[in-house]
Amino acid sequence: MLPAHSLSPRRHLGAVLVALSVPVVVACEGGQAPPFPEGQGQAPGGSSGYPAGPYGVEKGAVIGNFKLVGLPNPAQDQGESVDIELADFYNPTGDGTFPEGSVHGEGVPKPRVLLVNIGAVWCQPCQYEADVILPVHYEEYAPDGVQFLLVLADGPNVGVPATFNHLVTWTTRYDTRWPATIDPSYSVGSLFKANAFPVNIVVDTSTMRIVEAVAGLPEEDGPLFQALDDLTSP
Numbered sequence: 001m002l003p004a005h006s007l008s009p010r011r012h013l014g015a016v017l018v019a020l021s022v023p024v025v026v027a028c029e030g031g032q033a034p035p036f037p038e039g040q041g042q043a044p045g046g047s048s049g050y051p052a053g054p055y056g057v058e059k060g061a062v063i064g065n066f067k068l069v070g071l072p073n074p075a076q077d078q079g080e081s082v083d084i085e086l087a088d089f090y091n092p093t094g095d096g097t098f099p100e101g102s103v104h105g106e107g108v109p110k111p112r113v114l115l116v117n118i119g120a121v122w123c124q125p126c127q128y129e130a131d132v133i134l135p136v137h138y139e140e141y142a143p144d145g146v147q148f149l150l151v152l153a154d155g156p157n158v159g160v161p162a163t164f165n166h167l168v169t170w171t172t173r174y175d176t177r178w179p180a181t182i183d184p185s186y187s188v189g190s191l192f193k194a195n196a197f198p199v200n201i202v203v204d205t206s207t208m209r210i211v212e213a214v215a216g217l218p219e220e221d222g223p224l225f226q227a228l229d230d231l232t233s234p
Contacts (some may be wrong), residue, residue: 070181074171090122091205111147119153148178153189
């Protein structure tokens with residue numbers, strides 16, 4: 001049974017959530033996201049200025065410049081997928097803006113922190129997270145320079161990559177208001193065992209280094225949100 005999560009964000013929310021009484025086919029208990037085998041990190045891929053490795057998906061590593069496709073703002077436009085890569089969000093000075101022609105909006109401030117949320121269509125905890133947990137915390141942290149990035153790794157079947165149609169259905173159902181992507185080459189999804197979803201990775205965009213990586217539903221006042229608090233504190 002999926003445990004209830006009581007959301008009480010540090011500033012302005014005090015709602016108590018009701019437990020979801022749904023069976024979990026495959027789910028991961030909270031904890032550190034597992035490391036991936038040596039040599040499977042993705043190189044920067046030629047993107048100018050992207051930090052050097054070693055690359056990984058564990059705490060302390062530089063996250064590889066994964067190249068994805070998806071929707072920069074699914075709440076506004078779901079008509080056509082575009083290329084989105086992690087290098088888009090690299091912000092070494094902390095006050096960078098997206099350049100001319102950027103799919104994220106010319107002149108829009110780049111985030112100081114990136115929360116990479118990796119999930120799957122079949123994953124019931126991921127559905128709960130998308131519906132209940134993430135929207136609340138997006139409202140909380142977005143004004144402080146935090147951007148969320150959805151990577152929908154699996155579709156309805158374990159180990160089978162999600163398609164663009166799956167992404168459109170997901171972002172419509174959950175009214176996703178942050179960039180949302182799929183991983184056709186399965187470069188991200190292959191790094192995690194099926195029972196790891198959801199995975200949330202906090203990235204300091206000034207270095208693209210992973211500050212925290214948590215598998216399973218994030219706990220209120222747990223390490224994931226503590227890392228966001230620390231990175232956004234004055």
